[in-house]
Amino acid sequence: MYKLLKQIVRTGIVTEAPPEPDAALRAVSQRLKAHMLATLGRALTIRHVDAGSCNGCELEIHALNNPYYSLEALGIRFVASPRHADLLLVTGPVSRHMETALVRTYDATPGPKLVVAVGDCGCTGGIFGESYASAGRVSNVIPVDVEVPGCPPTPTALMQGILTALSVGAKATSARRPR
Amino acid sequence: MEIAGLTLAEVPGAVPAWRGTLAPTALVSTCVAMRERGGRLAALWGADDRDRAAGLTLHALFIVERALLWLNVPLPAADPTVADLSAIFPCADRMQRAVFDLTGIRHDGGDQRPWLRHAAWPADAFPLRHAGLAGLTPRNGIDDYPFVHVAGDGVHEIAVGPVHAGIIEPGHFRFSVVGEKVLRLEERLGYTHKGVDRLFRGMDFKDGSRLAGRISGDSTVAYAWAYAMAAESLGGYELQPRPLVLRALLLERERIANHLGDLGYLGNDGGFAFGLAQFSRLREDVLRLNQRCFGHRLLMDLIVPGGVARDLAPEMVRPLLDQCDALEREVQVLRAIYDDHAGLQDRFLTCGFLTPQLASRLGVIGLAGRASDQPCDARVAPSHEPYDRLEVRIATRRQGDVAARVAVRFDEIFESLRLVRTLVEDLPRGPSHITLPWPNGEQVGLGWVEGWRGETLVAIEARDGVIRRCHAHDPSWQNWPALEHAIMGNIVPDFPLINKSFNLSYSGQDL
Numbered sequence: 001m002y003k004l005l006k007q008i009v010r011t012g013i014v015t016e017a018p019p020e021p022d023a024a025l026r027a028v029s030q031r032l033k034a035h036m037l038a039t040l041g042r043a044l045t046i047r048h049v050d051a052g053s054c055n056g057c058e059l060e061i062h063a064l065n066n067p068y069y070s071l072e073a074l075g076i077r078f079v080a081s082p083r084h085a086d087l088l089l090v091t092g093p094v095s096r097h098m099e100t101a102l103v104r105t106y107d108a109t110p111g112p113k114l115v116v117a118v119g120d121c122g123c124t125g126g127i128f129g130e131s132y133a134s135a136g137r138v139s140n141v142i143p144v145d146v147e148v149p150g151c152p153p154t155p156t157a158l159m160q161g162i163l164t165a166l167s168v169g170a171k172a173t174s175a176r177r178p179r
Numbered sequence: 180m181e182i183a184g185l186t187l188a189e190v191p192g193a194v195p196a197w198r199g200t201l202a203p204t205a206l207v208s209t210c211v212a213m214r215e216r217g218g219r220l221a222a223l224w225g226a227d228d229r230d231r232a233a234g235l236t237l238h239a240l241f242i243v244e245r246a247l248l249w250l251n252v253p254l255p256a257a258d259p260t261v262a263d264l265s266a267i268f269p270c271a272d273r274m275q276r277a278v279f280d281l282t283g284i285r286h287d288g289g290d291q292r293p294w295l296r297h298a299a300w301p302a303d304a305f306p307l308r309h310a311g312l313a314g315l316t317p318r319n320g321i322d323d324y325p326f327v328h329v330a331g332d333g334v335h336e337i338a339v340g341p342v343h344a345g346i347i348e349p350g351h352f353r354f355s356v357v358g359e360k361v362l363r364l365e366e367r368l369g370y371t372h373k374g375v376d377r378l379f380r381g382m383d384f385k386d387g388s389r390l391a392g393r394i395s396g397d398s399t400v401a402y403a404w405a406y407a408m409a410a411e412s413l414g415g416y417e418l419q420p421r422p423l424v425l426r427a428l429l430l431e432r433e434r435i436a437n438h439l440g441d442l443g444y445l446g447n448d449g450g451f452a453f454g455l456a457q458f459s460r461l462r463e464d465v466l467r468l469n470q471r472c473f474g475h476r477l478l479m480d481l482i483v484p485g486g487v488a489r490d491l492a493p494e495m496v497r498p499l500l501d502q503c504d505a506l507e508r509e510v511q512v513l514r515a516i517y518d519d520h521a522g523l524q525d526r527f528l529t530c531g532f533l534t535p536q537l538a539s540r541l542g543v544i545g546l547a548g549r550a551s552d553q554p555c556d557a558r559v560a561p562s563h564e565p566y567d568r569l570e571v572r573i574a575t576r577r578q579g580d581v582a583a584r585v586a587v588r589f590d591e592i593f594e595s596l597r598l599v600r601t602l603v604e605d606l607p608r609g610p611s612h613i614t615l616p617w618p619n620g621e622q623v624g625l626g627w628v629e630g631w632r633g634e635t636l637v638a639i640e641a642r643d644g645v646i647r648r649c650h651a652h653d654p655s656w657q658n659w660p661a662l663e664h665a666i667m668g669n670i671v672p673d674f675p676l677i678n679k680s681f682n683l684s685y686s687g688q689d690l
Contacts (some may be wrong), residue, residue, distance in 0.1 A: 003516050004453060012461060048346045054686045056396025056477055061346050062440070063466070080344035095689075096299035097370045098349055099319035101341050127390055132300055132312045133374030135319070152396065154476065160357035176200045 052095030192412025225282030263288030288647030394688030401630025408626030486612030531677030545633015653687030
């Protein structure tokens with residue numbers, strides 16, 4: 001126990017400030033009303049769906065929970081079921097074999113809901129494009145609010161995408177860490 | 180290499196490899212002979228060769244006596260049927276089914292259920308044939324896969340996936356349980372099938388490199404290197420020492436980053452969130468230095484045919500060495516904490532047991548194999564530059580449980596840190612990249628690299644400077660079936676821990 005406590009104290013708090021929302025990431029104009037966003041913004045829950053990615057994006061989504069980014073400290077956390085989720089974080093391309101599962105997950109998510117498409121493949125189909133095996137970009141299958149490009153996007157870019165989905169305008173409701 | 184009744188030609192390139200043509204009737208006897216000589220089946224794939232006045236071809240790749248043996252089995256297009264190999268090499272089972280799904284080459288016997296094909300294309304259409312899926316519209320929907328049913332008093336099924344509870348890739352697990360105890364697990368994969376083999380066709384070598392680096396994102400360096408090695412082998416090119424040393428540096432840093440991430444999640448799945456916080460912090464430190472040194476956190480698109488796309492600046496040598504020291508210090512502290520933590524060890528020890536005998540029978544490779552006393556490591560044999568002069572120490576354990584797979588990861592981090600230091604301290608001078616002229620005519624090439632998960636293979640057949648057929652093989656093919664065995668008799672709540680201790684790729688095997 002002594003070693004453990006010593007390591008915690010020695011490490012200290014390494015968490016950094018979150019990025020500001022960026023309206024340029026929007027695929028469509030904000031569909032949710034400000035009061036809904038205000039409620040979601042204080043305790044947003046995310047269901048991640050890998051709809052066929054190479055797992056590169058997943059590695060960076062994992063990183064959101066490391067102590068540097070500490071997404072959970074903003075009140076935003078990942079949940080185990082779409083039934084508990086406010087936002088779907090979808091990586092792609094959407095493989096034909098995942099198309100039905102993705103639609104069902106979207107349908108199972110209660111409204112009001114947000115969708116963030118992640119990565120070049122999620123935004124455009126990327127190198128995999130559309131083929132016998134790939135349905136391409138996420139918005140080919142379900143409605144998308146915000147797109148975060150990158151191969152894979154950095155954790156900061158992902159955070160910015162999530163915060164953008166939650167903002168009314170360009171920089172109207174930036175997230176603040178609780179003091 | 181000599182095999183009775185076979186004419187073999189050496190495949191030029193970085194790894195010792197031989198290639199020959201085998202009559203379909205001799206396939207079984209050759210496989211038996213391979214097995215008796217201690218050989219392993221490394222990969223199985225099919226090709227449609229009717230564009231050069233042949234039929235279909237089954238490709239089988241073996242590791243035997245510290246070399247690769249690549250056998251081509253020509254088959255008539257009208258009835259491409261060969262014998263079932265799964266009785267000799269159990270790992271052949273799913274590969275055979277995938278070969279049928281994609282090319283229509285049928286294995287006479289064994290499991291005949293589809294593997295990579297769900298509902299996207301019909302059973303009588305084959306994406307890798309030249310006629311392919313012409314005239315068919317892509318489909319979605321779900322199929323009715325016949326899972327093996329376990330009957331008995333009190334047996335019930337738990338169906339999990341394809342959308343999982345955590346941030347992981349999609350796949351389906353069907354557990355047959357009594358109470359909390361797992362009687363049987365059946366995996367169903369193929370959800371992330373993206374048509375990679377088909378996409379490779381007609382690509383030039385540069386585009387192929389980007390695609391290879393996206394077969395399994397966590398192993399992007401391993402795939403890019405195996406691909407580049409195969410592409411260089413097409414022309415028989417040999418690289419200068421500097422790009423090879425830089426490639427090994429990238430590969431070892433990929434190994435360190437993945438092992439750090441896994442150790443964190445293994446702690447977390449054992450109920451020890453402190454471990455995740457600490458190890459994910461260290462992993463982030465590695466990724467950030469990757470960004471500074473090479474311009475990409477996961478090191479994508481750095482290894483290209485001809486060398487590496489970005490050289491290491493001299494002023495980055497010091498930060499790399501400093502990080503080795505810092506990681507060594509911190510991981511030692513964390514290892515002591517893990518080892519001393521009774522609750523964590525209680526979860527790790529004897530959990531998810533895979534005996535060395537079973538691992539050998541199933542052909543389990545890579546990290547999971549080494550934790551069950553299978554000393555296979557492509558950095559050691561069949562080896563290639565620069566590993567052949569680094570005297571890599573293989574980390575093995577005999578216990579075959581989660582604790583063993585944790586211990587192998589710890590050992591390998593320290594060994595990789597040693598390798599990084601050796602590589603960086605003695606960085607050869609010279610260009611980091613040369614432009615290779617691509618030859619006309621037909622060539623074949625092989626690449627073979629020990630990624631953090633295990634042996635990663637890329638085979639290329641090229642014609643006039645473009646890819647005719649390229650197949651990439653992930654070590655997860657061999658190891659997924661082992662997970663079905665390792666979970667037996669354990670309780671359902673231990674599955675996430677056992678699964679994480681293997682940490683296999685879905686995308687890499689779904690292709």
